[in-house]
Amino acid sequence: MKKQNNKQDQPLTSILKCRDVLVKFGDFTALDRFSFGMADKEIHFLIGPNGAGKTTFLDVLCGLTKMSDGSITFQKNYSIDDKKEFEIARKGIGRKFQAPSIFPHLTVQENLEVAMKQEKGVFSMLRAKMTKKQKEKIDRQLEIIGLAGKRDILAGGLSHGQKQWLEIGMVMMQEPELLLLDEPIAGMTEEEEEKTGSLLRELKQDCSLIVVEHDMDFVREYAEKVTVMHEGTLLSEGTMEEIQQNDKVREVYLGSKGADAHA
Known part of the structure; x- marks a missing residue:
C-alpha cells in the first residue's frame, strides 16, 4: 500500500500548459501547433536537432517572441499570451540565456x-x-x-x-517559479558539468526547470522528463529511457547515440 505522506505519490501539480503554439516568421514556421505541459518542481529537458524550435519556444515563454496563435497558461490560470517580458518575469518566469551576462x-x-x-x-x-x-x-x-x-x-x-x-x-x-535554461553546460569542463547537474537538482527545491540541451549524457543523468522537438512540432515525450527506445527519435535525432544509450 502506498504511503499517503510520500510526496512522490501525490498527484502532480501542473505549472505550465501550452496548447497549439504557432510561431511564424514570414513564410517560415518556427513552432507548428506545438503543445507542452509540465509538473511543478520538475526538471524537464527539451532536445532535438538544430532548428527544431527549442530556443524559439523559450523565447515565447519569456515574452521575447510573440505567438501567431495558440495559448499558454502559467501556474493555475495566468495567461501569458499577450504579456510583455517584464510582466512575465514579475509573474515568475526567469530566463538564463546561453552566453553568461x-x-x-x-x-x-x-x-x-x-x-x-x-x-x-x-x-x-x-x-x-x-x-x-x-x-x-x-x-x-x-x-x-x-x-x-x-x-x-x-x-x-x-x-x-x-x-x-x-x-x-x-x-x-x-525567486522565479519557472527557470528557463538554454544549454547551461556549453563550454564547461567535465567537473563543471557535474557541478551544474547538482545545481539543477538543488534549484528544483525552489522552482521548476526547462532545460534546452544537446549533450545526451547530461540529459540522461539529470532529466526527469524529456520532450523531443522536430521542425517545430512535438516528436516524442517521456522519460529518457522511453525516448531512447522510440524509433522515430533514434532516426531523427539520437542516431547511433540512441543505439548506445543502454551501454
Missing part, C-alpha cells in the same frame, strides 16, 4: 545585489544598506551556486562555469 567589474556578491533590487539604479542599489533578510538571501544563494568563497572577487575573473552559475544565481534572486 554578468557585470564583470562588480564583485560576485554585488552582482547578486543588483539582481535582487532591479527597481533602482545600479549605483544606488550598491550604496543602499541591505536588510538582514536580504543578506541572508544572498548568503544562501552564494552557497547554492558554490561561490560563497568568491563573494568579493570581481565577476570578470571567474571561470566560464562560475560565470554561468553566477548568472543562474542572479536569476534565482528574483
Whole structure:
C-alpha cells in the first residue's frame, strides 16, 4: 500500500500548459501547433536537432517572441499570451540565456545585489544598506551556486562555469517559479558539468526547470522528463529511457547515440 505522506505519490501539480503554439516568421514556421505541459518542481529537458524550435519556444515563454496563435497558461490560470517580458518575469518566469551576462567589474556578491533590487539604479542599489533578510538571501544563494568563497572577487575573473552559475544565481534572486535554461553546460569542463547537474537538482527545491540541451549524457543523468522537438512540432515525450527506445527519435535525432544509450 502506498504511503499517503510520500510526496512522490501525490498527484502532480501542473505549472505550465501550452496548447497549439504557432510561431511564424514570414513564410517560415518556427513552432507548428506545438503543445507542452509540465509538473511543478520538475526538471524537464527539451532536445532535438538544430532548428527544431527549442530556443524559439523559450523565447515565447519569456515574452521575447510573440505567438501567431495558440495559448499558454502559467501556474493555475495566468495567461501569458499577450504579456510583455517584464510582466512575465514579475509573474515568475526567469530566463538564463546561453552566453553568461554578468557585470564583470562588480564583485560576485554585488552582482547578486543588483539582481535582487532591479527597481533602482545600479549605483544606488550598491550604496543602499541591505536588510538582514536580504543578506541572508544572498548568503544562501552564494552557497547554492558554490561561490560563497568568491563573494568579493570581481565577476570578470571567474571561470566560464562560475560565470554561468553566477548568472543562474542572479536569476534565482528574483525567486522565479519557472527557470528557463538554454544549454547551461556549453563550454564547461567535465567537473563543471557535474557541478551544474547538482545545481539543477538543488534549484528544483525552489522552482521548476526547462532545460534546452544537446549533450545526451547530461540529459540522461539529470532529466526527469524529456520532450523531443522536430521542425517545430512535438516528436516524442517521456522519460529518457522511453525516448531512447522510440524509433522515430533514434532516426531523427539520437542516431547511433540512441543505439548506445543502454551501454
